Amino acid sequence: MSRPDAEVSTVALLDVIRSIAFVGDLAMGQPTDHSPRVAWIAGQLARAAGADDVACAEAMTVALLRWSGCTANAPEFARLVGDDVSGRKALLAIQSSSSGFRVGTKGGGSAFHSLSRIHCEVAGDIAKELGLSEAAQFALRHLFESHNGAGAPDGLQGEQIPSSVYTASLAGDLDIFHRLYGFEQACQLIGQRADVLYPVGLASLLIQNAARWLAELDNDPTLSGPCSLDAAFSGRTTSLEILADVIDLKLPWMTGHSRRVAQLARHAAMALELDEARQQKVYRAALIHGIGRAAVPNMVWNTPGKLMEPEWERVRLVPYWTGRAARQLGSLAGEAEIASYAYERPDGSGYYREARTGSIPIEGRILSAATAWAALRAARPWREALEESAAGALMASEAAAGRHDADVVRALLKPPRSSRSKPALTSLTSLLTQRERDVLRWISLGASNKEVARKLAISPSTVRTHVESVFRKLECTTRAAATLKATQLGLL
Structure with a gap:
């Protein structure tokens, strides 16, 4: 898909x-x-x-x-x-x-x-x-x-x-x-x-x-791990992106976030001339950096103002849980370890380790900056999305203050190299009309039919008709399933 x-x-x-x-x-x-x-x-x-x-x-x-x-x-x-x-x-x-x-x-x-x-x-x-x-x-x-x-x-x-x-x-x-x-x-x-x-x-x-x-x-607690499934799934592979999409489903306003962070992190790694293996490692780490987010209730994530100390402490443990995942993830253990640096800062102001530059690997510094950049460019319950220029200026000032690696930020903000042409998406984009894609985009972000109607200047009944059409074309019956399929198809 x-x-x-x-x-x-x-x-x-x-x-x-x-x-x-x-x-x-x-x-x-x-x-x-x-x-x-x-x-x-x-x-x-x-x-x-x-x-x-x-x-x-x-x-x-x-x-x-x-x-x-x-x-x-x-x-x-x-x-x-x-x-x-x-x-x-x-x-x-x-x-x-x-x-x-x-x-x-x-x-x-x-x-x-x-x-x-x-x-x-x-x-x-x-x-x-x-x-x-x-x-x-x-x-x-x-x-x-x-x-x-x-x-x-x-x-x-x-x-x-x-x-x-x-x-x-x-x-x-x-x-x-x-x-x-x-x-x-x-x-x-x-x-x-x-x-x-x-x-x-x-x-x-x-x-x-x-x-x-x-x-x-x-x-023998190890019996609860590999068991006979090692043999049953030997040699079988799948896309890591599906895990990123499952992680992001928890919060509608996070739709596509892990994929965006991964793309940004890989771009920065390329600009910094890291070898292909390290580029791939930081890309994969970015895809799974949100694993620990599942441990924090949505009511905390959706808080519009400043978090109280108990709630903030739960958020600080998000990368800890991501790092803990390394013990169970086999071939992804190295990536999970890098992913646990997603919220560290070179000046020691990050979490959960409060690590400083010397103890944060370059892949971790890249992921930290890419995560922040992607978040600034998207709306959150506590603020609106920043325009690219404003987000870039903020990232640059944070780097100057020592809260991000300056070289990484410059690489992150560097225009991407021109890439070879990609396969046409006509067969996918034609699956939904432009209006259906507009409606889908908003409902994937958690908007109600009334909110979508207001944003697109159409009636709620028209929105409902479009939603029903999207469900029929994507062969699903719920908004979460439509979001998952549309993300995988690149329709959002």
């Missing part, structure tokens, strides 16, 4: 899947080893139920990616509960015989179905973009279905629901409930949910083996 003119950074498929799982755990308020542990348990449960190698790998993959759509519905979650990260964490901890999400969002009317539809559609689209099997795509599009038919988004029941959905749900409940309430209470809660969320037989099989599996994980 990636647009033909875009630079594409190809990496190991399993590393991207693990990265998306890491982002999901941060966004759900879970420990960063939660999804790997759940995937391992799901694989063991599938094997115990008689699944073959392919089905076991599918069970583990679905478990790793089950939170892949959570950045997509973060804005809606924030409107419903305020703190989307703590809110999700609380919902997962609810002791009930039904889904914590269904119980916890009961007061929100159709919120459970709406949030589930956004999450599942994007999760399925991500799986498709990653080249996963149709079975895995289908499972990820039905993550919140229940055995009794009371789930979402389609109200499937019984055997209509893929077994990988059940194994992911059971393994997730076991890991969370055991951590919070102990083994006996965890088994009791799972027993209460049997025949409601998942089949009785599969729940019983999990309970029978749970003590042994949890002990194996505790005795």
Whole structure:
């Protein structure tokens, strides 16, 4: 689906899947080893139920990616509960015989179905973009279905629901409930949910083996990492840009931000005459520099004024969490380490390390300046976008004050070299009319139909018609899914 003119950074498929799982755990308020542990348990449960190698790998993959759509519905979650990260964490901890999400969002009317539809559609689209099997795509599009038919988004029941959905749900409940309430209470809660969320037989099989599996994980935590998926995905690659797009979905006004930073960083690296390997490294680091952003609730990011100290401290930890990702990302570990310098400053005023010039690698200084430049040129909840001249002047003054590397800033602001002609985008741009692209651009940034109507001087009903047409042409039903597809197609 990636647009033909875009630079594409190809990496190991399993590393991207693990990265998306890491982002999901941060966004759900879970420990960063939660999804790997759940995937391992799901694989063991599938094997115990008689699944073959392919089905076991599918069970583990679905478990790793089950939170892949959570950045997509973060804005809606924030409107419903305020703190989307703590809110999700609380919902997962609810002791009930039904889904914590269904119980916890009961007061929100159709919120459970709406949030589930956004999450599942994007999760399925991500799986498709990653080249996963149709079975895995289908499972990820039905993550919140229940055995009794009371789930979402389609109200499937019984055997209509893929077994990988059940194994992911059971393994997730076991890991969370055991951590919070102990083994006996965890088994009791799972027993209460049997025949409601998942089949009785599969729940019983999990309970029978749970003590042994949890002990194996505790005795050898590495079992929760590579497992058998290394063999299943050996030699398979995918685009790292999909991870950048998943990261940016959390905040509509961040749409395309990671890609822009990556392009700017690579331009600066070229101007500084870094070799091709280092250019590529800083480009890839820029694509993933926002991983840690998922740990901070949208209500903090959307604050229009100055942050209070507790909120600011959470923001300061964003690059820390990005750096922590390095431990789980295999071939991306070096890039994740560079990415953790995105907000450092040469004078020591940055975060989280408060590092100074001598301890910040050149790739980190490039990324820091590129991130700041891209942010200045885009609107934020606390300020309007700066014109290019004003942004450039501010960057230059910051460099003069020692808050950016002066050589890097000069390279960043240097006009790009003329590049060879790129493939025509006629087949893509003709997919949507110009007006549809205008509407899409604004809704991708979080604008309501009324706000779009006001900005484009058209009626809300006309906006609604254009939105419906965009959804039909992009084959999606939610704004988050439309944003994801349009970003990958270069339509924004």
